[in-house]
Amino acid sequence: MDAPKIHTSYWMETYGCQMNTAESNALEAALQAAGMKPAKSAEEADCAILNTCSVRKTAENRIWGRIGFFQHLKETRKMTLVVTGCMAERLGEEFLREAPAVDHVMGTNDKQRIAALLSGGSDERDVRYTFTESYHKEGDVKSYVPIMNGCNNFCTYCIVPYVRGREISRSPQSIFDEIDRLEQSGVREITLLGQNVNSYDFTWQGNSLRFPDLLADIASRVDSVRWIRFESPHPKDFSDELIQVIAREPAVAKHLHIPVQSGSSKILGLMNRRYDRERYVQLISKLRSAVPTVTLTTDAMVGFPGESEEDFLQTLSLMEEIRFLEAFMYYFNPREGTKAVEMPDQLPAEVRMERLQRLITLQRSITHAHKMQRCAGKTEVLVEQVSKRSATEYLGRTEHDEMVVFKPRANVAVGEFVPVALQGLVGNTYNAEHLV
Numbered sequence: 001m002d003a004p005k006i007h008t009s010y011w012m013e014t015y016g017c018q019m020n021t022a023e024s025n026a027l028e029a030a031l032q033a034a035g036m037k038p039a040k041s042a043e044e045a046d047c048a049i050l051n052t053c054s055v056r057k058t059a060e061n062r063i064w065g066r067i068g069f070f071q072h073l074k075e076t077r078k079m080t081l082v083v084t085g086c087m088a089e090r091l092g093e094e095f096l097r098e099a100p101a102v103d104h105v106m107g108t109n110d111k112q113r114i115a116a117l118l119s120g121g122s123d124e125r126d127v128r129y130t131f132t133e134s135y136h137k138e139g140d141v142k143s144y145v146p147i148m149n150g151c152n153n154f155c156t157y158c159i160v161p162y163v164r165g166r167e168i169s170r171s172p173q174s175i176f177d178e179i180d181r182l183e184q185s186g187v188r189e190i191t192l193l194g195q196n197v198n199s200y201d202f203t204w205q206g207n208s209l210r211f212p213d214l215l216a217d218i219a220s221r222v223d224s225v226r227w228i229r230f231e232s233p234h235p236k237d238f239s240d241e242l243i244q245v246i247a248r249e250p251a252v253a254k255h256l257h258i259p260v261q262s263g264s265s266k267i268l269g270l271m272n273r274r275y276d277r278e279r280y281v282q283l284i285s286k287l288r289s290a291v292p293t294v295t296l297t298t299d300a301m302v303g304f305p306g307e308s309e310e311d312f313l314q315t316l317s318l319m320e321e322i323r324f325l326e327a328f329m330y331y332f333n334p335r336e337g338t339k340a341v342e343m344p345d346q347l348p349a350e351v352r353m354e355r356l357q358r359l360i361t362l363q364r365s366i367t368h369a370h371k372m373q374r375c376a377g378k379t380e381v382l383v384e385q386v387s388k389r390s391a392t393e394y395l396g397r398t399e400h401d402e403m404v405v406f407k408p409r410a411n412v413a414v415g416e417f418v419p420v421a422l423q424g425l426v427g428n429t430y431n432a433e434h435l436v
């Protein structure tokens with residue numbers, strides 16, 4: 001006999017990276033399959049789920065703030081609060097001691113059990129963990145597919161290896177099955193996800209499948225999925241073999257995000273990134289000669305302990321040299337539990353912020369120059385949705401992940417690839433003419 005359903009609606013809040021967004025989608029699918037419905041607001045929900053992020057202290061502080069909000073809410077009405085994600089993994093039982101509002105602390109990959117618990121009901125406060133599986137929202141034309149979890153790298157500023165644990169790769173068959181299902185449901189673009197995605201290595205009965213072969217296998221079996229992306233690769237694991245697969249397989253998008261973090265070899269050493277400036281520059285040059293149409297984005301950090309003005313200038317010069325299409329830029333934020341917190345020569349916040357501002361100013365001008373250069377070009381976009389601004393306009397994205405708005409001159413549908421001519425830029429979005 002089924003347990004009585006005490007929760008019929010849920011409210012989901014997601015913090016942090018795309019991995020968390022993907023996992024929240026999966027969890028929502030599991031909750032809906034168990035008969036629960038999304039609530040219109042946190043105040044109306046039977047239960048709230050916070051899928052948390054530990055990467056920065058500011059993210060954790062924000063989540064503690066939200067837990068305080070739910071604490072107040074629970075004084076006026078009965079509801080259940082679940083915490084999952086990185087903070088749940090990092091703090092575990094501490095949540096139950098420190099936050100009386102939290103009812104359940106659960107592992108990131110425990111979706112079916114969360115769904116069963118919430119739809120079936122439980123009055124006990126507890127902590128549980130397990131592992132694996134993924135997600136897809138009905139109607140999406142692009143989707144994320146986690147292929148590995150955890151990280152063995154221990155960059156000195158990063159908490160991920162402590163909260164997500166060591167690398168575990170998912171079986172190729174379950175990845176293929178999922179991609180087949182996604183393709184049949186109308187997905188046209190997939191992003192393979194992992195904290196260190198290109199160190200994927202699945203071993204069974206003396207066999208081993210590494211990332212370049214997995215990517216090639218996926219590229220050769222998809223049909224209506226046109227763009228395969230992967231995120232985030234580590235430069236030290238970016239092999240020549242992988243470059244060849246990207247160059248050879250039309251279905252692998254020619255747009256890559258390769259975090260560099262710093263242009264100074266000294267700082268890269270202190271970060272324990274296990275490559276230096278020269279090796280990174282060589283990697284990009286190999287990629288560009290093998291894949292001339294490739295566009296690149298990156299992550300760059302300033303203000304790491306010990307970063308001198310000279311080190312910072314090397315980051316600026318690397319950005320000028322490589323000329324990324326876009327960059328996610330941030331300043332070093334000491335993260336409790338990592339080695340970098342204890343390093344000497346911590347920089348004052350004003351210095352970190354001032355350097356970040358200089359980096360952003362430089363990158364903005366590079367991005368703008370890139371985008372203006374591409375303005376007169378013809379390209380293809382994957383139609384993602386009708387524009388919220390006007391029902392006569394559609395939004396799509398290019399292979400290089402650029403947002404495009406256009407007025408259709410013939411029938412188009414979400415999920416189609418259509419040819420357009422880029423005409424101008426408004427902010428970061430291109431206006432385009434639909435070519436028929």
Ligand code: SF4
Pocket residue numbers: 151152153154155158159160161195196234
């Ligand atoms: S590669 Fe480094 S930054 Fe990325 S998740 Fe692993 S430890 Fe963190």
